[in-house]
Amino acid sequence: MDIKISPSMLASDYANLQTELAKCEKGGADLIHLDVMDGHFVPNISIGAPVIAAMKKVCAVPFDVHLMISDPYFYADDFIKAGADIITFHTECDSDIQKTIDKIIAGGCKAGLAVKPNTPVEDVFEYLDKLSMVLVMTVEPGFGGQSFMESTLPKIKALREKCPSLDIQVDGGINTETVKLAGKAGANVFVAGSAVFKSDDPAKTIEILRNNARA
Ligand code: DX5
Ligand code: ZN
Numbered sequence: 001m002d003i004k005i006s007p008s009m010l011a012s013d014y015a016n017l018q019t020e021l022a023k024c025e026k027g028g029a030d031l032i033h034l035d036v037m038d039g040h041f042v043p044n045i046s047i048g049a050p051v052i053a054a055m056k057k058v059c060a061v062p063f064d065v066h067l068m069i070s071d072p073y074f075y076a077d078d079f080i081k082a083g084a085d086i087i088t089f090h091t092e093c094d095s096d097i098q099k100t101i102d103k104i105i106a107g108g109c110k111a112g113l114a115v116k117p118n119t120p121v122e123d124v125f126e127y128l129d130k131l132s133m134v135l136v137m138t139v140e141p142g143f144g145g146q147s148f149m150e151s152t153l154p155k156i157k158a159l160r161e162k163c164p165s166l167d168i169q170v171d172g173g174i175n176t177e178t179v180k181l182a183g184k185a186g187a188n189v190f191v192a193g194s195a196v197f198k199s200d201d202p203a204k205t206i207e208i209l210r211n212n213a214r215a
Contacts, residue, residue: 006190009021018055034066035068040070052082072093087112090116110133116140125162148175160187183212190209192205
């Protein structure tokens, strides 16, 4: 499986997004992870489609949009138009999951489905034929800088056994050490916020994450 590193802009300096995006691009990031929070599905409010559209104009790396919102069906078009390449939303949301997947794909994007730490990974199984990626959250969604939950590892393993060639993403508490655990369990797409942006050398950190994920 290809290893993909997706720095989460949630941990970047929002006053200098263009500079922060350039660091990821130069550092060889495979994706740019954009966390959208509505203050309802999760307690925080982050950024919305207009900010993503502005970022898209100054960055050539594909955009990996993580919707932590209650009604992804209603908002999907906004993020498609903003330039998302893959849109991932949660099984725990209020929208019709199949209709939301179909809307994302009809809009020309790839669709991903996410599960929180306490949600069984089996909840995504019935949708797998249309999904480009499954995100196994390795922290409770809503905040950056939390500790990786090892209790999520069996879900990653189970999903990898069922789907040998699916992109399996992990998000939350991924650093140069925990990336090894998630990689060994079968993940191949790694979101990292604090680890990348709070490091002295984001490009070097991206490289270490990639090497350690393979190890
Ligand atoms: C949390 C977000 C993550 C967050 C990860 O709800 O989905 O993408 O930015 O941050 P770190 O890597 O700092 O745990
Ligand atoms: Zn995320």
